[in-house]
Amino acid sequence: MYQSNQPGYSINIQVYCKQLNGLRYGQSYQLIVFTKDPDGVFQEFKVIDNYSNDHHVMFKFYGLKYLFEMVQPLKFDLYLGQQFIGQCQANLGEILGDKQRVFYLSDLMNQRNGMISFKTERSQENIQKIKFDIYLQLNNSLFQSLLSLFKEQQSLSLILYKKIPNKQVILQTEAKPKSSQLNWKKIETSFEILCDNDPLQSIFCEVIQHEGFNQQSLGEFEFWKYQIDKNVCLFNITNLNNEIIGRSMIDQFEYDIEGQFYNFIQQGTQLALIIAIDFTESNKNPYNNESLHSITKESQYLQAIEQVAKILMDYDSDKKVPMYGFGGVPRYLQNYNKHCFPLQGEAQSLEDIRRIYEFSVKNIKLDGPTCFNPMIRQVMKWAQEDLNANGNQYFVLLILTDGKYMDEDQTIMSIVDAGNLPLSLIIVGIGDSADLKAMDKLDGNNGLWDTLGRQAERDLVKYVHYNKVKNDQGELAKELLDELPKQLVLYKTKKK
Structure with missing residues (x-):
């Protein structure tokens, strides 16, 4: 098996073989996938089991490294038991980038024996990471009223969560000594985790005050992915009485470029x-x-x-x-x-x-x-x-x-x-x-x-x-x- 050791982006591929002669549910098809090594020789990468119905045979394999700056030839050999059904060759770039391309399986006589199509997805370890900073500016009058005799024990942290279907805490920041101005830098997560990558699904951030072993919610703000995409970064923090107690800013978003x-x-x-x-x-x-x-x-x-x-x-x-x-x-x-x-x-x-x-x-x-x-x-x-x-x-x-x-x-x-x-x-x-x-x-x-x-x-x-x-x-x-x-x-x- 050959896989480049260069940095790359790991993806999974689903392969659909259609219009095969004599295709029937339950038949035991096998797909062998090959990649080319640096000398231009095809090396076996994966042998894959299958799922079949009366319309197609579907295969899935994992962890193929994608490198944009290289041509990555792939070869797919389809078998029914020991019988060779057909072969298809395609570059990984074509599979990802050419939405109108139709790929065919060719038998030993170079005659078409079915169609082949592909669907790709990112591997779980390559879920697109994001990093960002969150700044808080609390109203000065409110800040002064919240200070107690034990102010040195007071601190603030943030909880990011989703409300649907119920309150699901995604992450909690470290607690920082209380101040009217605070920032948490380089918070790392992903939009898949924050909002299932849905630009219209709400993301909530709650401001938590800690004092000793006690904690209470001061207020929260809500934002959406589409706002971040449009560089909207300022949000009002409101308490349970819907009073504005300060403002927050989400800034310095860093996206995974490959993703x-x-x-x-x-x-x-x-x-x-x-x-x-x-x-x-x-x-x-x-x-x-x-x-x-x-x-x-x-x-x-x-x-x-x-x-x-x-x-x-x-x-x-x-x-x-x-x-x-x-x-x-x-x-x-x-x-x-x-x-x-x-x-x-x-x-x-x-x-x-x-x-x-x-x-x-x-x-x-x-x-x-x-x-x-x-x-x-x-x-x-x-x-x-x-x-x-x-x-x-x-x-x-x-x-x-x-x-x-x-x-x-x-x-x-x-x-x-x-x-x-x-x-x-x-x-x-x-x-x-x-x-x-x-x-x-x-x-x-x-x-x-x-x-x-x-x-x-x-x-x-x-x-x-x-x-x-x-x-x-x-x-x-x-x-x-x-x-x-x-x-x-x-x-x-x-x-x-």
């Missing part, structure tokens, strides 16, 4: 990849062996594109990948923008991407200069149109370039503008040019400001120099995509 990303993908968010390739003169003539677009060997451009595309295309139901060029003169177009022009053909597979790229390097005259902004603006337009149409796409623009871009101010301004759009930029530096250092500024890890003094609302750019990772298979995609789940989650949560 949030998984949830958005499960809810139908699609990752729409767009590829933009540098065709400027500095790449050198493709018929020259030293060219970064050399036709005599597989270029770094193509290697980088394929490493990223084979992951992101699993999360796009239509598999369409627009491919664009910049900085060149396409011989197959009459009217075009030199800094943002479509490549010839439509890509819906890795084979299409390779074919279109190879055609392009032979049919585009290298020119210049290098400009990013027109391409970014084009994708921003698509993102805004999808947003206006209530779509559920998150756009990922992959820019591959060998040198310094000439429109820095306009590019940074567009990135700042794009903070409220479903968009991320991933940039790959190709070759050895020292000018590639200019791309680090766009990465925005230390903040990004435009010439108008505006700061980017969120980090939506990741840059990697290909030469630094080219000797480690899969490392480029891991480096480029490691921030994408967080970028998507920050956009989605801020949008609310």
